[in-house]
Amino acid sequence: MSDNVTDTVGKHLHEAIGVEPQRASVTFLGVEPIDVLRFGTDDQVIYVTSGCARHPMTDPTDLHADPVLGPRAELVVRMRPGTPLPGLHKRMAALAAAPAVEGLILGPDSLIDLGEPLWDGSICTAVLLAPDDLGAVALPDPMEPVTLLRAVPITANEAAWVRLKGADALREAWAEAGIDVTAPKRATANP
Numbered sequence: 001m002s003d004n005v006t007d008t009v010g011k012h013l014h015e016a017i018g019v020e021p022q023r024a025s026v027t028f029l030g031v032e033p034i035d036v037l038r039f040g041t042d043d044q045v046i047y048v049t050s051g052c053a054r055h056p057m058t059d060p061t062d063l064h065a066d067p068v069l070g071p072r073a074e075l076v077v078r079m080r081p082g083t084p085l086p087g088l089h090k091r092m093a094a095l096a097a098a099p100a101v102e103g104l105i106l107g108p109d110s111l112i113d114l115g116e117p118l119w120d121g122s123i124c125t126a127v128l129l130a131p132d133d134l135g136a137v138a139l140p141d142p143m144e145p146v147t148l149l150r151a152v153p154i155t156a157n158e159a160a161w162v163r164l165k166g167a168d169a170l171r172e173a174w175a176e177a178g179i180d181v182t183a184p185k186r187a188t189a190n191p
Contacts, residue, residue: 008137013048018041023050024036034096035049045079047092049075052072052074057103073146076132077153085184094114108129122184125156126153127153129151
């Protein structure tokens with residue numbers, strides 16, 4: 001069943017983006033491998049996890065968690081091309097493994113702090129989740145669709161702002177300041 005989920009997500013991504021991805025696989029002890037797919041287009045590079053949605057996200061204290069029902073998600077990072085992003089695939093895989101390892105349930109407006117740069121040399125140490133334009137991937141009943149969540153890289157100061165004022169306030173600050181969150185060397189929003 002889990003391989004069918006990853007295959008269905010992969011097919012959806014290929015059709016939606018229209019190019020073949022490069023694939024990197026990351027393995028964590030006790031967790032099935034997480035792949036990170038890299039799609040290069042003319043105006044952006046799109047990284048998408050594959051493997052987070054194999055199983056529904058559940059509360060780790062639920063001893064009778066349903067193996068079929070529950071929310072499923074994969075993460076999407078969109079960046080401008082031209083700048084190397086070493087280590088991004090490893091950090092994304094770690095984020096995607098968090099539901100299986102830590103019981104984290106990924107959803108819109110979730111703030112996830114990595115405690116380290118999202119890629120080597122980055123000022124961003126956290127991500128803010130939002131629904132991605134790639135939409136959701138329908139799965140056979142009774143499974144819930146896989147939500148594709150955009151993981152927007154943010155700085156430690158921006159993460160503090162989200163905790164204090166909320167995700168929408170940060171998004172408004174980006175818009176007011178004209179900050180392009182897809183630029184690897186972007187400016188940071190200042191509260």
